[in-house]
Amino acid sequence: MPIEQLPLVALQARKAFQTGRSKPIDFRVQQLKNLQRFITEKQKDITDALKKDLHKSENGTLLYELLGLEGEINMAIANLSVWMAPRPVAKNLLTISDEVYIQPEPLGVVLIIGAWNYPITVTLQPLVGAIAAGNAVVVKPSEVSCHTAKVLELLPLYLDPEMYPVVTGGVPETQELLKQRFDHIFYTGNSTVGKLVMEAAARHLTPVTLELGGKNPCYIDKDCDLEIACRRITWGKYINCGQTCISPDYILCEPSIQDKVVEEIRKSIKEFYTDDPKTFIDYGRIINQRHFKRIIALFEGSTVAIAGENDESQCYIAPTVLRDVTPESKVMQEEIFGPVLPIVPIKGVNEAIQFINEREKPLALYVFSSSNKVIKQMISETSSGALLANDCLIHYTISDLPFGGVGNSGMGCYHGKSTFDQLSHLRSCLIKRLGMEQLNGMRYPPHTAEKLRLARLLLLKQVSLGRVRHLVQAATLIMLAAFVVQVSTPHSQYFLLGSSKTGKLLHSSYK
């Protein structure tokens, strides 16, 4: 699509949104079903494309890209009526008879900018929540995973094409899109571009979700089953050839266990990828030669513990482990995003915590230990998007866990209901009747000390009602509140509706 047409695409999406047709639940559910149909009918195209882009195996794509997406679509369809419904909140005594609730409403037009490493998942999972929330969406897949981007261009054949246009292209196209006005921008990618996205969004005061990356530390405690720990770490590190935002970036452990850690990782690499990962179906490739060169340059000069022959022509980097790595080495200065795992020796959990806290807050932090005390210490003394003890990556599969970073690893979160909430405006609503004016006596001037005392009583008391079955209780409280107001204005009349028991109670206390 010519770049000059991009402003029109955004405008067309806005016009589609303004028709209001994306709001009814039936429309949203139908679009989500259409999205599922796209995934089912285009499954072969998707797996072929990912084979070309990243050497992902067919089953690998089904497991890591499509299964989770299907789960998110099913969850959204099953829960949409509840997510969309008004959410009653606790009230104070002053507003006890009012209808008070949160009404989720669509934000408007959302721009989703995807990354290349899991190009289906990171582009379409936000789309699920955006559709569920009733928004129009401009979808911009990563140009780097170009074969997958071509398949994603087919989305408008399944979805409402004006409401959900797909824009393919590179940096100039993304920059042109970023000049347009959106109501939310959902960006997945590196932190440097994340800052540019936020800058562009600021010009329109557009809120952003930034799903970024960084270096994820992995602390292995001495007190730990190293065989199991290293097996799980090897899985988390080398799937998708290390190009996973939540893969362990480096290991921190005491020097005394370093040899054993290396040997256990060696065993697991062989178990998962055979002696010859290059010819093995489930071992991936680096996305392109630029990244291949970047990764190779990162570990030049480091002490290699496990390696193999790398091949630039195929963008193949063998599973690599580096030992005795110093914090100053090049490989420790940026996110590796490749199959290279440095081990940095440290003296124990306290030093590990200090090391982590001296750096940017990671997207994921991993701790392997048999000691609950060590795990709890890591949780209470560090910060990260997520913390997992004795496993890697698996939090990604739990839709009820908000997925996202903190600080340099991002802002905002998604998955399941979190995506719906992230891409909705949670509008506060209060509906008061025009009657019962006595109740408002204490808010109107003059602000006497007596009124202040009563205001304290009525405002500071939170009441969690919101359900019809509490109506009787509510009526009693209203009476009580009305009574209190009458006390504050003793010369005006008051009336009481309620049980005789309540009446006697109030009457005696009034006397």
Ligand SMILES: NC(=O)c1ccc[n+]([C@@H]2O[C@H](COP(=O)([O-])OP(=O)(O)OC[C@H]3O[C@@H](n4cnc5c(N)ncnc54)[C@H](O)[C@@H]3O)[C@@H](O)[C@H]2O)c1
């Ligand atoms: N937190 C997460 O969920 C998550 C998921 C996947 C990847 N990541 C992170 O993403 C990074 C890898 O992705 P990447 O950044 O290489 O992906 P990328 O190169 O595909 O870039 C992402 C998007 O930004 C756009 N873009 C690139 N340069 C731009 C510029 N100068 N101006 C405007 N737009 C621009 C691209 O068109 C693309 O759509 C890693 O840091 C990884 O950790 C994070």
Ligand SMILES: CCCCCCCCCCCCC/C=C/C=O
């Ligand atoms: C029965 C085994 C299920 C295993 C599924 C594990 C899923 C791991 C998640 C991989 C991450 C996919 C998205 C990545 C985003 C960041 O790059």
